[in-house]
Amino acid sequence: MNLFADIRALVIETLETMQAQGTLPSGLDFANVAVEPPRDAAHGDMATNAAMVLAKPAKMKPRDIADALAGLLQADARITIAEVAGPGFLNLRLDPVIWQGVVKTVLTNETYGRSDMGQGKRVNVEYVSANPTGPLHVGHTRGAVFGDALASLLDYAGFDVTREYYINDGGAQVDVLARSVYLRYLEANGQEVAFEDGTYPGDYLIPVGKALAAQYGDALVGKPEAEWLDELREFSTDAMMHLIRQDLAMLGVEMDVFYSEKSLYGTGQIEAAIEDLKGKDLIYRGTLEPPKGKLPEDWEAREQMLFRSTAHGDDVDRPIQKSDGAWTYFAPDIAYHFDKVSRGFDLLIDVFGADHGGYVKRMKAAVSALSDGEVPLDIKLTQLVKLFKDGAEFKMSKRAGTFITLADLVEQVGPDVTRFVMLTRKNDAPLDFDFDKVMEQSKDNPVFYVQYAHARVASVLRKGAEAGFDLSQDALAGADLAQMTHDSEIKVAQKLAEWPRLVEIAARNNEPHRIAFYLYELASELHALWNKGNEDHSLRFLHDGQEAASQSKIALIRAVSVVISAGLGILGVVPAEEMR
Structure with a gap:
């Protein structure tokens, strides 16, 4: 049940009746006709823009x-008042029985809020994808939470979702990791070392060095690099990916696929992707224009192999092979996305850190070229997270070297608080994570406020059961809701009615933060x-000795807890049964 979709269908049907009657001309496009909550709740229960969007093509006054x-519309039993406002907006008030029906639907339909919008389309969500050179830090945490919640949201909206981690194990940073582990290995063998170049x-490599020493003894001491x-690259990468998997598990994040960048080298996959682009006349040898602004001292014009990315919306063409024949960083990324396209996904989503903003256009151009424009790529950038405590920026640990780890954060506040707070801002807005705020029990703490609402309902259910009521x-689904007419009760039911619409809007825009915002608003009404x-x-919800009266009151708040539980499930947060 999507009440807003139902009323929109009524509006469209009525507009078609007006066409049949000659009140409206034929051939109008109703795609932009919307039914939504009014900006001011005092104006009604719903509002439609139909007259405003149809006036110009119909050559009529909106009013x-x-x-x-x-x-x-007022002839329909569901509509009690249809009132024109301003130049032509139409505000609607619905019969209270409609809101009572929403509550019954929530309690009887286990899939309330779920959508078939995705129609089973296959979507690949790639997120985290941190270099395997150390534990995940706070910035990775935001990308992990955002990507995971987005994947859950899309699944809830009817998509077939694959969660994927791209292991960046093909670049020079993994050589640096291997050298760092070797230093810890030497240290484990009693030698003094200096971390240079x-x-x-980070101390996180100490156990890796010890594990290496346990396996090899001193056999590698003094050996040339x-x-x-090569062997330490693999050993070190495996150790770091084990650590990263542990970090993700702390957050409740489980990946379907771990894809290795290294697997693209020496297997012909990069060459195959480039050949595909060559066949489309999108690869050529040329010289790029010098970078704008002050030129680097070592810059010189070089002929390179270039991808004609400007043919697919990019600002400039991009190098894919250097003058010495080595692939650029972009080449394996092209091959990786070629593999995604080849796997038959209908939609690709990449979640990148804020420092990847310059990569968006070239990557979209590549996917557009590789899929002949058939597979959309949406790239979501997650902005930086700053940690605060006692009003000042907070540093928790030096264990990782120069950054704050995901594990440190989760150990401080728990996975549920971490996940919810990370979704209280849109992904492309900076986020301040204030330890004092996220632990306080007040309306200003959205995590507490939503969890408190769920716990309050659980408390009422426990007390009702202790009183001997059948709850x-x-x-509850069979309770008589005819007395549910008070404005405060109707407001709760109206907010429940927004849930299916909100899910579709959030999924359509790939914006899971909307779920967190909605849950806060629903909790506020409760x-x-x-x-x-x-x-x-x-x-009041419990009336002494009055089971039927109590059931009718509790049915409404039980519906609230059902929707809160569903929303928290999307966010990856466990609903609280009691507050401690």
Whole structure:
């Protein structure tokens, strides 16, 4: 059930009736006709822009269309008032029985809010994809939470989702990792070492060095790099990926696929992707224009192999092979996305850190070229996270060297708080993670506020059961809701009715933060109703010795907890049964 979709269908059907009657001309496009909550709740339950968007193509005044539409809509039993406002907006008020029906639907339909919008289309969501050179840090945490919640949201909206981690194990940074582990290996064999030339000094490599020493003893001590580099690359990468998997598990993140960049080299996959682009006349040898601004001292014009990315919306063409024949970083990324396209995905989503902004256009151009424009690529950038405590930026650990780890963060506040807070801002907005705020029990803490709403309902259910009332799902679904007419109760039901619409909007825009915002608003309506019960005893949920009256009141708040639980499930957060 999607009440907003149902009322929109009624509006469209009524507009078609107006065409049949000659009130509206034929041939109008109704695609932009919307039904949504009004900006001001005092104006009604729903509002439609039909008259405004149809006025120009119909060559009519918006007000005239709205007046005619209002008259016909009021003939429907669901509509009690259809009122024209301003130049032609139409505000609608629905019969209270409609809101009572929403509550029953939530309690009887286990899939309430789920959508078939995705129609089973296959979508690949690639996220985290950190270099395997150390534990995940706070920046990775935001990308992990965002990507995971987005994947869950798309699944909830009817897509067939694959969660994927791209292991960046093909570049020079893995050589640096191997050298760093070798230093820890030497240290484990009793030697003094110095971390220089950009090697990684973090303590997290100490156990890796010890594990290497346990396996090889001192056999590699003093050996030239050429004899151990390749083997230590693999050993070190495996150790780091084990650590990264542990970090992800702390957040409740499980990947379907771990894809190795290294697997693209020496297997012909990069060459195959480039050949595909050559066949489309998108590869050529040329010289790029010098970079804008002050030229680097070592810059010189070089002929290179270039991808004609400007043919697919990029600003400049991009090099894929250097003058010495080595592939650029872009080449394996092209091959990797060629593989994704070849796997038959209908949609690709990449979640990148804020420092990858310059990569967006070239990557979109590549996927457009590789798929002949058939497979969209949406790239979501996650902005930086700053940690604060006692009003100042907070540094928690030196264990990792120069950065704060995901593990440190989760150990401080737990996975549920971490995940929810990471979704309280849109992904492309900076986020301040304030330890004092996220642990306080107040309305200003959205995690607490939403969890408190769920826990409050659980408390009422426990007390009702102790009183001997039948508060089973069947009993509540069959409760008489005819007395659910108070404004505060209706507001809760109206917010419940927005859930299916909100899910589709969030999924359509790849914006899981909308779920967190909605849950806060729903929790706010429940808390407001709860507080009203302190003043008006008829709004209380438990009535001594009155099972039927209690069931009718509790049915509404039980529906709230059902939707909160579903929303938290999308965010990867466990609903609280009680607050401690």
